[in-house]
Amino acid sequence: MAKPKTFEHFRDVQDELGKSGAAIFRDANGVESLVIDSPYSIHYIHSYAEDSAFFLGLAENKLLGSRCTNPGCAFLYATPRGHCMVCGSHTTWTELPKRGKVHSWTTCLFGSEAFLKETPYNLAMVEFEGAGSLMLVRLKECTQSEIYVGLPVEARFAPDPNYSITDVWCGRVR
Ligand SMILES: [Zn+2]
Numbered sequence: 756m757a758k759p760k761t762f763e764h765f766r767d768v769q770d771e772l773g774k775s776g777a778a779i780f781r782d783a784n785g786v787e788s789l790v791i792d793s794p795y796s797i798h799y800i801h802s803y804a805e806d807s808a809f810f811l812g813l814a815e816n817k818l819l820g821s822r823c824t825n826p827g828c829a830f831l832y833a834t835p836r837g838h839c840m841v842c843g844s845h846t847t848w849t850e851l852p853k854r855g856k857v858h859s860w861t862t863c864l865f866g867s868e869a870f871l872k873e874t875p876y877n878l879a880m881v882e883f884e885g886a887g888s889l890m891l892v893r894l895k896e897c898t899q900s901e902i903y904v905g906l907p908v909e910a911r912f913a914p915d916p917n918y919s920i921t922d923v924w925c926g927r928v929r
Pocket of ligand 1: 823824825828829830839840841842843844
């Protein structure tokens with residue numbers, strides 16, 4: 756049996772897996788990893804519990820954050836939290852602005868199953884006006900060289916939501 760072909764981009768590895776079932780991925784440091792096609796199936800029932808409103812909001816093109824109900828605190832979280840990490844009070848849902856700016860970002864050459872087909876993809880920590888925490892979100896519609904700290908971005912929502920974090924991403928402000 757011939758040795759699997761070697762690739763430097765994971766997308767090419769994925770293509771090869773569809774053809775031969777095995778490939779070698781050589782990373783930026785020259786480390787080679789044998790990758791094999793190993794399908795499995797699982798039926799998973801998942802409850803979002805207290806985070807449910809966030810995912811229901813995405814389906815309505817809304818970004819919902821959590822605001823501390825203590826008037827003396829009122830900290831606004833850009834990702835769901837049932838309780839304030841500053842003072843411990845309950846939080847309430849608050850719609851975030853759709854526009855923000857890139858606080859930091861990275862390019863992912865590998866990802867979990869839901870994102871594998873998009874690799875390499877850009878992942879950003881985004882600042883929203885008034886929010887004291889950052890949202891980790893995919894950054895699409897721009898190339899690696901176009902991204903910089905402070906880049907104005909806006910949330911985009913999947914036209915056919917499936918109630919997962921893939922329902923939202925950010926793109927450059929149009
Ligand atoms: Zn608080």
